[in-house]
Amino acid sequence: MFKRSGVWWACIRHNGRKVQRSLETSDRKLAKAIESKVRTELVEGVYFNKPIGRDRTxxxxxxxxxxxxxxxxxxxxxxxxxxxxxxxxxxxxxxxxxxxxxxxxxxxxxxxxxxxxxxxxxxxxxxxxxxxxxxxxxxxxxxxxxxxxxVSKEKEDNERDRWLTVDEEVCLLENSSEWLRDIILFNLHTGLRQDELLSLTWDRVDVFRKTILIKDTKNGKPRTIPLNKTALDILESKARVISIRSKIVFHSKCGTKIDKHNLRRALVIAKEKAGIEDFTFHGLRHTFATRLAHSGVDLYKISKLLGHKDIKTTQRYAHHCPDSLRDGVDILEADYNLTTVGRKAAISGEGNCHKSLGNKVRPEGFEPSTH
The missing domain is CATH 1.10.150.130 (Tyrosine recombinase, N-terminal domain)
Known part of the structure; x- marks a missing residue:
């Protein structure tokens, strides 16, 4: 027997076959008893014939x-x-x-x-x-x-293309209570998941570096999010009234963590007053990402800010950034034109390349090929 990660394992050879398995206990005495049972089953020839999984519930x-x-x-x-x-x-x-x-x-x-x-x-x-x-x-x-x-997976249709316009944002904030207004505005500038925001504590806030550290993430990997002035102003205003009863940044009046059902209820009331339909808390995160895409931020950066494990998840925002995609191909035209290229090829005497360009390149551009 040997121990692995605090658990006893058996390693037995019988008639040329090796049996190595966990004995699923850290108790040596119990492990010896289980090992003896395995040896007996091997000798009696029933160990390998026993249906695997039948004795497990x-x-x-x-x-x-x-x-x-x-x-x-x-x-x-x-x-x-x-x-x-x-x-x-x-x-x-x-x-x-x-x-x-x-x-x-x-x-x-x-x-x-x-x-x-x-x-x-x-x-x-x-x-x-x-x-x-x-x-x-x-x-x-x-x-x-x-x-x-x-068993096949269920087909999901979670890609709601619903984000807030600037006018809707203003209207929603005007119809929200102060505590909800802070949460909405902060999330529009950080893109946090609901659980990430409600669990944010002051020890994860670095005002000097202007960042917050999100430890409890969906994919299990911590990520650091930079804060802009709007997000920082919200934190600074809340820091002036920090509750001695709570380390949580966005807490209830009692200093406890805000219940997600209460948050959802408050948001429903606010959006109904504002006349906004088909919008959920997750839409704030979607608005954050969509606005970044509209501003030309590349998908890789958006993916990192959102904490997506796979950039494929971020691809849904690709159609929001056509201008940044155009910039990607326009950069190839910097200091580049076919006339100059043709002349350089002729000077360098690149044989076939020169011939293939020679009858096509003119100061006016491309002409149809005759063959």
């Missing part, structure tokens, strides 16, 4: 996943896992892993759709389930096949 999979994998991801992702696992456990119950089929998983998806869940939410639950099965295959050696891999 779905609750065991979820518990192990939440205990070993969940702590490695962001707090928001952990909360998402906890919510998903609650619904998954309710549906699959005490079933053994080998009995979970693609058909059963598809049935779960149908039931989730029937209660009104959005495709993106269902896909998140499927992603967690698939991750758990993959770990059970690759690291825990509980299974050989991931049943989720044979």
């Amino acid at each position: 779905f609750p065991q999979l979820v518990v192990k996943f939440m205990r070993e994998h969940a702590p490695k991801v962001s707090d928001s992702q952990q909360r998402s896992y906890a919510t998903s696992s609650k619904h998954l456990l309710k549906f699959f119950g005490e079933i053994d892993l080998l009995s979970i089929s693609p058909k059963m998983i598809s049935r779960y998806k149908v039931l989730r759709r029937e209660v009104g869940l959005k495709p993106a939410t269902i896909n998140r639950e499927m992603a967690m389930l698939s991750k758990a099965f993959n770990l059970a295959i690759r690291e825990w050696e509980w299974l050989e096949i991931n049943p989720v891999s044979r």
Whole structure:
């Protein structure tokens, strides 16, 4: 036996075959007992014939996943896992892993759709389930096949092209309470996700460098966001009335973290007063990115500011920046014209190149070729 990451592993050779597996315990005495059982099954010839996954249940999979994998991801992702696992456990119950089929998983998806869940939410639950099965295959050696891999994803349509015009922004701010106005304005100039904004604490604010550090991100990778004057002014005004009861930048009157449902409710009231339709809190982030694209900021920078893991996610803003794309090709024309190129080619005597340009290049430009 040997230890790996605090857990005992067995490494046994029998009749020329090697068995190496986790004993799933840090207790040496228990590990020895499990190893002895494995050796007995090898001698009796039943170890390799035993159906893998039959002695493991779905609750065991979820518990192990939440205990070993969940702590490695962001707090928001952990909360998402906890919510998903609650619904998954309710549906699959005490079933053994080998009995979970693609058909059963598809049935779960149908039931989730029937209660009104959005495709993106269902896909998140499927992603967690698939991750758990993959770990059970690759690291825990509980299974050989991931049943989720044979189930199609839900088609998502989350790309709302809805952003605020300047007039709508003014109207929305005029109809918002002071605390909501600060949040709206700050997000229009930083593009934070809702959870990122509501979780922002003062120790992540660097006024001297004019940046904020976002630790709890969707993709698990921290990112630093530069602050413009508008965002800084909001922070400075809030810094003058910092609550001794809270380290949170945008907090409630009680000094606690603002509940996202209360934020959503306040935004609904404000936008109804302003006469703005089909707009959500996420639209503030979308407005931030769209305005950057309109101003000619390249997609790579927008991707970094938004914290997108894959720049493909940022491609949705490409059609907002045609001028910056034109700049990209116009730069090739700087100090360049075909007449000059033709003369340089003739002087350098580049044979075939000179001949091919010779009958086409004129001071007036291109003429049709005769062949």
